Amino acid sequence: MDRSTYSRSRRMAPIVAVAAAAALTLAGCSSSSGGKKATEDSSGASAGKASTPRMTVALVTHQAPGDTFWDIVRKGAQAAADKDNIKLVYSADPNAGNQSNLVQNAIDQKVDGIAVTLAKPDALKDVIGKAKTANIPVVGLNSGLSDWKKLGLLEFFGQDETVAGEALGKRLNAEGAKKAVCVIQEQGNIGLTQRCDGVKKTFTGTTEVLNVNGTDMPSVKSTITAKLTQDKAIDYVVTLGAPFAMTAVQSLSDAGSKAKVATFDLNSTLTGAIKKGTVQFAVDQQPYLQGYLAIDSLWLYKNNGNYSGGGEQPVLTGPAFVDKTNVDAVAKYAANGTR
Amino acid sequence: MSMTQHAEPAVTSPPAPGPQETDGRTSERPLVIRLLARPEIGVFLGAAAVYVFFLIAAPPVRDGAAMANILYSSSTIGIMALPVALLMIGGEFDLSAGVAVITSALTASMLSYQLTMNVWVGVIVALLVSLGIGFLNGWMVVKTGLPSFLVTLGTFLILQGVNLAVTKLVTGNVATDDISNMDGFSQAKKVFAASFDIGGVDVKITIFYWLVFAAIATWVLLRTKYGNWIFAVGGNKDSARAVGVPVAFTKISLFMLVGLGAWFIGMHQLFTFNTVQSGEGVGQELIYISAAVIGGCLLTGGAGSAIGPVFGAFMFGMVQQGIVYAGWNPDWFKAFLGVMLLGAVLINLWVQRTATRR
Numbered sequence: 039m040d041r042s043t044y045s046r047s048r049r050m051a052p053i054v055a056v057a058a059a060a061a062l063t064l065a066g067c068s069s070s071s072g073g074k075k076a077t078e079d080s081s082g083a084s085a086g087k088a089s090t091p092r093m094t095v096a097l098v099t100h101q102a103p104g105d106t107f108w109d110i111v112r113k114g115a116q117a118a119a120d121k122d123n124i125k126l127v128y129s130a131d132p133n134a135g136n137q138s139n140l141v142q143n144a145i146d147q148k149v150d151g152i153a154v155t156l157a158k159p160d161a162l163k164d165v166i167g168k169a170k171t172a173n174i175p176v177v178g179l180n181s182g183l184s185d186w187k188k189l190g191l192l193e194f195f196g197q198d199e200t201v202a203g204e205a206l207g208k209r210l211n212a213e214g215a216k217k218a219v220c221v222i223q224e225q226g227n228i229g230l231t232q233r234c235d236g237v238k239k240t241f242t243g244t245t246e247v248l249n250v251n252g253t254d255m256p257s258v259k260s261t262i263t264a265k266l267t268q269d270k271a272i273d274y275v276v277t278l279g280a281p282f283a284m285t286a287v288q289s290l291s292d293a294g295s296k297a298k299v300a301t302f303d304l305n306s307t308l309t310g311a312i313k314k315g316t317v318q319f320a321v322d323q324q325p326y327l328q329g330y331l332a333i334d335s336l337w338l339y340k341n342n343g344n345y346s347g348g349g350e351q352p353v354l355t356g357p358a359f360v361d362k363t364n365v366d367a368v369a370k371y372a373a374n375g376t377r
Numbered sequence: 378m379s380m381t382q383h384a385e386p387a388v389t390s391p392p393a394p395g396p397q398e399t400d401g402r403t404s405e406r407p408l409v410i411r412l413l414a415r416p417e418i419g420v421f422l423g424a425a426a427v428y429v430f431f432l433i434a435a436p437p438v439r440d441g442a443a444m445a446n447i448l449y450s451s452s453t454i455g456i457m458a459l460p461v462a463l464l465m466i467g468g469e470f471d472l473s474a475g476v477a478v479i480t481s482a483l484t485a486s487m488l489s490y491q492l493t494m495n496v497w498v499g500v501i502v503a504l505l506v507s508l509g510i511g512f513l514n515g516w517m518v519v520k521t522g523l524p525s526f527l528v529t530l531g532t533f534l535i536l537q538g539v540n541l542a543v544t545k546l547v548t549g550n551v552a553t554d555d556i557s558n559m560d561g562f563s564q565a566k567k568v569f570a571a572s573f574d575i576g577g578v579d580v581k582i583t584i585f586y587w588l589v590f591a592a593i594a595t596w597v598l599l600r601t602k603y604g605n606w607i608f609a610v611g612g613n614k615d616s617a618r619a620v621g622v623p624v625a626f627t628k629i630s631l632f633m634l635v636g637l638g639a640w641f642i643g644m645h646q647l648f649t650f651n652t653v654q655s656g657e658g659v660g661q662e663l664i665y666i667s668a669a670v671i672g673g674c675l676l677t678g679g680a681g682s683a684i685g686p687v688f689g690a691f692m693f694g695m696v697q698q699g700i701v702y703a704g705w706n707p708d709w710f711k712a713f714l715g716v717m718l719l720g721a722v723l724i725n726l727w728v729q730r731t732a733t734r735r
Contacts, residue, residue: 281654
């Protein structure tokens, strides 16, 4: 049985790996630039802590796993929770049925408040009704601007995706663009489609939509390159997420195109690109603010009976533009992953 | 009927049912038939058909730069499709290949960033991690005798979760930090993600790697003992073992080869895009497997080639980018892709049936 011989030698592999890593570390393979050491001084926002009684709040979103944007929403929510002496219970599922189950789960836990995104309002209607029967205040955030009042939520924090798209479209007019391509990284996503529709609505030039496979960056790069080669008239590439803007910049140089890049949403690499001028501007809906305000509002309601927006109007967190003129002020927060 | 003959090495030829013509006509076309009976010729014709189709339908494709872009897109699929194909010839299957690419890139990026070390340290540790994942997949399949579909479905889910959770835990974000200003980066970029100017066209280094790897894989499959082992364990594990083929070693090493591919493509992505998002890679495994299947590798194992998946991957890249070059309505993107691929597979099937029937 030669099998055992082989597996014995393979069993050594992890030990060899650890030893190799240790040896390399000792050999002084440290990097003299960049890395964690360079950013170690930065720290996130922190403030005192409320002395109000401990409460529990659930935040239920339609986040898909590994999405940078939702990570920032969650950080904002956590910051508010820490400050308000709240235990934050976070859960998420992009499938509307599952999201509604998660809201039910929060009701069963008898939480003191629920913050929920309404990507598919109809699917959440019943369960929000149940929360109200159970006397749990519910606020909305991010998506559902047109439905939050119908569903009887207390307040709403977010931006209208269409309005954000319209704002970007107007900006393109001001920049003198003629033909834009709007890059959708997840075909069939309502919010992303609304953004492109918004751009189409106000942009006086032509807007074309391009679908790319968002889970595979090399193919995103090739597809944008292909589009730029196919249509030389394109002078603006609009991406709907910060990482895709960085990829679009590479596509431009591959295709030898003179087009410019604008995007929705921010991250730390993107603020650097705006500084350098490789990306022109970003439309930011301030996800941190959405998460923060939603949780903080539930604390205010419980402890002081307050309604943000008076219970009548939504509280808008965007669209805010980040460009060369204000990027320096934003960059340090983006580096912390909170902006 | 019992006189059926195989002109090429028995290991690569599919079984040939049906009557054998003995009226002398076969002697006039033996070369054509021999050629058509090879598993990769169907996909070659399919790829050629797709290529000609887009040459007509999408004028920009005729340009050299467009071809370089299509080949680049194909190469990032193709480099992974090669080990995935070898594994399939060996009778196994790896669903974790897509996320394993991201695992490797995340490991290299986070390790060098967090410890502020030369990026090569991360690259080497990532290689060990990738080989380790491959080893674990193979070891579990061999030890438990469970279908590799189940075992690698498990690792697929584990890696997907680990990618996300560990990245969040270590960096505080769901994407890694930019490492492009660290020591060794530009060096590693030259190795994994360089590009060359050939006749005014920007050509990516992955295209060369892809072709070189395909040549090596072909040589290994057809000319070495190890190649014979792969066909043998994929064809019939028990009889392979009976004639002295080290089944466990062959299978485990094939899984590790997939790990090696994942590491390579992971490094390419890291040094091309500087950062990695932890949610990427999901669904890519199916694209690698499709490229291998279109390239003539049987899902049941024991048959296939290394050159077939090259054309399979090319077809993927060609269709994916060709649709954009043609400027078609993007809503139909996936549907186009599916139809073209099914069409190509059918041509593939038809050619092989025609070839083996005569």
